[in-house]
Amino acid sequence: MYYLETKDIVKQYAEHLALNGVSIAVPQGSVFGLLGPNGAGKTTLIRIITRIIAPDSGVILVNGRPFSGQDVYRIGYLPEERGLYKKMKVGDQVMYLAQLRGMSRKNAQTELTKWFRQFNITNWYNRKVEELSKGMQQKVQFIATVIHNPELIILDEPFSGFDPLNADIIKNEILRLKNEGKTVLLSTHDMESVEELCDNIALINQSKVVLHGNVFEIRNAYRQHVLRFRLFSDDFEMENESFTVLSKEKKHEYIDVRIQKKVEMENTELIKLILNTYPVISFEEELPTMREVFVSAVTSQSIKDN
Amino acid sequence: MNTLGLIIQREYSSRVTKKTFILFTIFMPVLFLALAFVPLWLSTIKDSEIKKIVVIDHTGIYAPEFKSTDDYRFEIVGKADESANYTPRLGKDFFAILQITDDLSKKPQNVFLISEKQVPMSLLKNIEKVLSEKVTRQKLDELSASGNVDAQTIVKVRHIIESGANVSVSTLRLNKEGETFASSSMLSSIVGIAFTLLIYIFLMSYGGMVMQAVLEEKRSRIVEVLVSSVKPVNLLIGKIVGIGLVGLTQLFIWALLLGSLTMVLGILPVFSNDAATSSQLMNNSMQPVNMSEIVAMFQTINWLEIILYFIVFFIGGYVLYASIFAMIGASVDNEQDTQQFMMPITIILLFAFYAGFYSIENPDGPLAFWCSFIPFTSPVVMMVRIPFGIPAWEKILSVIILYGSFVVISIFSAKIYRVGILMYGKKPTVKEIIKWAKYK
Numbered sequence: 001m002y003y004l005e006t007k008d009i010v011k012q013y014a015e016h017l018a019l020n021g022v023s024i025a026v027p028q029g030s031v032f033g034l035l036g037p038n039g040a041g042k043t044t045l046i047r048i049i050t051r052i053i054a055p056d057s058g059v060i061l062v063n064g065r066p067f068s069g070q071d072v073y074r075i076g077y078l079p080e081e082r083g084l085y086k087k088m089k090v091g092d093q094v095m096y097l098a099q100l101r102g103m104s105r106k107n108a109q110t111e112l113t114k115w116f117r118q119f120n121i122t123n124w125y126n127r128k129v130e131e132l133s134k135g136m137q138q139k140v141q142f143i144a145t146v147i148h149n150p151e152l153i154i155l156d157e158p159f160s161g162f163d164p165l166n167a168d169i170i171k172n173e174i175l176r177l178k179n180e181g182k183t184v185l186l187s188t189h190d191m192e193s194v195e196e197l198c199d200n201i202a203l204i205n206q207s208k209v210v211l212h213g214n215v216f217e218i219r220n221a222y223r224q225h226v227l228r229f230r231l232f233s234d235d236f237e238m239e240n241e242s243f244t245v246l247s248k249e250k251k252h253e254y255i256d257v258r259i260q261k262k263v264e265m266e267n268t269e270l271i272k273l274i275l276n277t278y279p280v281i282s283f284e285e286e287l288p289t290m291r292e293v294f295v296s297a298v299t300s301q302s303i304k305d306n
Numbered sequence: 307m308n309t310l311g312l313i314i315q316r317e318y319s320s321r322v323t324k325k326t327f328i329l330f331t332i333f334m335p336v337l338f339l340a341l342a343f344v345p346l347w348l349s350t351i352k353d354s355e356i357k358k359i360v361v362i363d364h365t366g367i368y369a370p371e372f373k374s375t376d377d378y379r380f381e382i383v384g385k386a387d388e389s390a391n392y393t394p395r396l397g398k399d400f401f402a403i404l405q406i407t408d409d410l411s412k413k414p415q416n417v418f419l420i421s422e423k424q425v426p427m428s429l430l431k432n433i434e435k436v437l438s439e440k441v442t443r444q445k446l447d448e449l450s451a452s453g454n455v456d457a458q459t460i461v462k463v464r465h466i467i468e469s470g471a472n473v474s475v476s477t478l479r480l481n482k483e484g485e486t487f488a489s490s491s492m493l494s495s496i497v498g499i500a501f502t503l504l505i506y507i508f509l510m511s512y513g514g515m516v517m518q519a520v521l522e523e524k525r526s527r528i529v530e531v532l533v534s535s536v537k538p539v540n541l542l543i544g545k546i547v548g549i550g551l552v553g554l555t556q557l558f559i560w561a562l563l564l565g566s567l568t569m570v571l572g573i574l575p576v577f578s579n580d581a582a583t584s585s586q587l588m589n590n591s592m593q594p595v596n597m598s599e600i601v602a603m604f605q606t607i608n609w610l611e612i613i614l615y616f617i618v619f620f621i622g623g624y625v626l627y628a629s630i631f632a633m634i635g636a637s638v639d640n641e642q643d644t645q646q647f648m649m650p651i652t653i654i655l656l657f658a659f660y661a662g663f664y665s666i667e668n669p670d671g672p673l674a675f676w677c678s679f680i681p682f683t684s685p686v687v688m689m690v691r692i693p694f695g696i697p698a699w700e701k702i703l704s705v706i707i708l709y710g711s712f713v714v715i716s717i718f719s720a721k722i723y724r725v726g727i728l729m730y731g732k733k734p735t736v737k738e739i740i741k742w743a744k745y746k
Contacts, residue, residue: 014741050534052728053745077534081730083527088320096316100309101535144531 002064003028003183004049004152009058011044018044019055020207026152026185026200031178033198033215034187035290037298040204042187043080046156049185050077062152073102076150080157080187082141084129091116091125094144101148108147115143119169135166142170146177153177154185159193171197191291201290203297211297219287222296226286227270229257232279243270254281310540317519317548322555331556335563357401357429360392364407371440372404378429380404397422402429410437411444442467495666497607498690501616502662504557505689508620510655512553513627517644519545520635520723529727538724546628546716553624554617607693615692615701622708623685627651629712629719633739636726643733658683662690669694678704681711718743 004026011019019041026032036042047053049060051072060067062074084093091112098108116122119139129137138161146153155174159167174184174197188194194201194215201218203211211218226246236248236257242265246258261270267285274280288296321327361382363369372380381400383392392403402421410417419425419433443464450460520542523529532541634647661683665674669691677687684704692701725742726734734742 013745014738047530047728052530052533052538072535075534077531079527079530079534081527081530083525083531085522085528086526096312097531097535099312100532141531 001028002026003062004185005061005064006045006049007059007061009045009048009055009060011041011048011053011055017207019048022058022204022207022209024202024209024212026183028183029178029181030199031174031184031186031197033194033201034185034204035189035191035194035201035294036204041207042204043156045204046077046079046154046185046187050075050154073148074151076101076145076148076153078141078145078153078155078158080160084137084140084144086130087128089126089128090121090132090140093129094140094147097144098147101150103148111147111149112143115147119143134161135163138162139166139169142173146173150182152183152185154187156187157189158186159188159190167193191289191294194290203294205298205301210301211293215290218293219290222288222293223285224288225261225263227259227261227267227283228286229259229274229278229283230281231255231257231274232281236278238274238277240273258286309536310544313536313541313544314548314551317545318551321515321549321552327552327556331559332563335560335567338564339567358399359402359404359429360400361404362392362406364405365409367409367444368406368437368440371436372433375432378432393420396420404433409444411441411448414441493607494693497612497693498666498669499663501612501689501693502659502686505616505620505623506655506659506662506686508553508557509623509627509685512549512624513631513651515549515552516546516628517631517635519549520632520727521638521641521644524636524727525640533727538727539720542632542720542723546625546632550621550624550628553620557620612689612692616689618705619685619688619708622681622705622712626681626685626708626712626715627655629716633719633722633726636723637729637734637739639730639733646733654682655686658686662686665690669696675700679707681708684708721745 002025005024007023009019009022011017022041022045024032024034024045034042034045044053048055051067051069062071088096094112095105095108098112099105103111113122116125121136121139124132124136124140129140132140142158145155153174158170158174162170171193174186178184184197186194186198198215200214201211202209232254234250234253234255236245236255241262243259243261246260247256249256259270261267271280271283356379357377358379358381359372361369361372361380363382369380369382372382374380392400396403401423402419402425405418405420406416407418408416417437419430446460446464446467449455450457523532529541630651634644634651637647638644658677661673661677665671665677665687668674674687674691677683678691678700685708688701688704721743722739725745726739
């Protein structure tokens with residue numbers, strides 16, 4: 001079941017095609033990563049999903065239905081370019097934003113108290129935003145994004161400007177929201193957090209989706225068939241036409257070997273083959289990191305286009 | 307509460323609760339009244355020191371004419387005493403030296419008033435008046451001495467000159483019932499200028515406030531958070547209405563304060579009497595005006611009509627200019643970049659202000675007439691003309707054009723606003739801004 005689907009979204013600015021038939025599908029109750037280099041069209045897509053701008057063509061489905069005006073209240077959006085009224089008190093500000101999203105005053109007050117307690121910032125209520133540090137402001141912004149209990153939470157570069165400690169708080173909040181059955185759409189350049197958090201991703205490059213799907217499957221698809229063995233031996237001298245040795249590293253009484261195998265050879269066959277000669281302590285297949293996937297997908301497309 | 311109501315409420319209450327707003331709103335009428343009354347009051351206080359003026363008359367004809375007053379004492383010295391003896395003492399023992407070196411009926415420029423400080427206007431006028439009268443008499447004497455004219459005519463001429471020919475035109479206005487009533491074109495002018503100035507200042511400052519508010523939301527980057535849950539057009543309308551209400555609140559408080567303050571001051575005898583007497587002192591050529599006449603003149607002005615039109619034109623002009631200012635605020639990233647776009651608007655408003663100002667001279671002239679239909683100038687110019695009384699169709703047409711154009715401009719502005727608030731980075735050109743209006 002997809003919570004959010006975009007189908008063939010096209011958006012043309014004056015002399016620049018921002019989105020060229022972009023389709024993504026975000027499953028309910030998952031964290032979805034929207035990746036891509038700067039200027040690829042991520043923010044434009046997010047602005048279309050949040051109904052800030054209208055697409056030239058294409059449809060957006062929420063829960064399988066076409067998107068309607070009331071659906072904006074079910075979205076919590078933290079934009080990349082984000083801020084708060086500097087002269088306004090923190091509490092008043094969150095109340096205002098919550099009410100703008102259709103909450104009653106009373107309801108907003110209860111939720112606000114709950115969230116302020118959870119983030120341990122109850123004493124900030126009467127402070128002006130300009131008195132807060134950037135990290136503190138980000139926390140307030142995050143609360144303002146989720147206070148109305150949205151079903152879909154869209155976070156555009158949520159970790160930029162956070163120290164690792166506060167970034168972890170937000171990461172935990174994202175996972176908690178996911179466990180509550182919420183759907184999270186995350187746009188980020190931080191590839192480590194994609195591996196940590198995302199179930200699925202879409203990679204947008206030059207206004208098109210170039211990669212779409214489950215994170216594990218994508219990494220699998222991009223694997224280079226490299227296996228890492230730790231063997232109880234002084235050296236590794238096996239030679240076979242079905243694999244090549246990439247590197248050897250002797251450590252104490254064991255040796256670490258990286259082997260690239262032929263695609264048609266099964267992993268189990270290779271292990272058996274080695275196990276016949278050397279005692280294997282451990283082995284694992286090296287999956288490419290999301291960073292490597294990102295770089296290779298983006299560069300291969302640029303090569304294709306040129 | 308719906309979102310539009312919330313936005314209006316926030317824009318309104320965040321401004322009226324500001325300390326600067328409260329202080330300014332309360333002290334402005336006090337300051338205004340002080341500016342009007344203090345000079346008036348000060349002018350009634352007489353200079354305690356009597357100024358001494360030395361008259362050195364080489365001819366001996368003019369010196370006896372100078373009569374000392376409460377303010378000035380003329381000390382006549384013979385021509386034997388040259389000015390050289392007196393100049394070193396100038397500024398210490400006397401205020402000024404009046405030197406007459408020749409017969410002024412033949413050489414009128416041979417009179418000098420030497421002083422250290424600037425000579426008061428009243429003293430100069432007094433001296434000129436005394437001398438002119440004497441010279442006139444001198445010339446008449448010569449004429450009668452020549453024998454060509456008979457003595458009786460000379461006597462008549464003397465009489466005419468002495469009694470003076472002070473003509474003062476009372477202006478009357480004809481109302482619909484055919485009754486005439488006293489009006490004062492001066493009062494109409496003052497009322498017109500006051501309202502024009504007020505509307506000009508309000509358009510400028512409250513329009514500017516809208517621009518600041520738009521710019522602030524853009525600069526603080528809160529705008530994208532807002533437009534994800536609120537339609538941009540609602541955000542714009544909320545801002546314009548909220549700030550407009552702040553303006554109306556300020557006007558209302560000022561009207562209330564000014565009204566009650568003038569009433570209080572009017573009752574105080576020290577002000578009402580002094581005001582009447584001092585206006586006589588200040589301008590001798592003007593007929594003495596007493597308070598009851600002023601009150602009567604005030605009543606000839608249709609205040610209800612003026613205030614009603616003021617509100618109508620204020621709202622129309624404010625929405626028109628606020629839409630334009632909002633458009634500018636949305637198009638740029640920072641204060642500096644507003645300058646380029648502000649310039650033409652400021653020039654138009656200034657032109658409107660001057661057009662209004664010069665319309666006082668000729669409230670039905672072509673400048674005043676045409677400017678009261680151009681929507682960018684009509685709110686300012688019309689406020690000058692209305693106290694003078696103009697045909698109803700002009701007023702109605704002007705209002706229709708103004709409101710029609712603010713609808714068109716605010717729709718265009720909303721389109722620009724919607725796109726502009728999300729654009730960061732380089733300053734757009736006017737061509738690019740116009741393209742934005744076409745975005746879906």
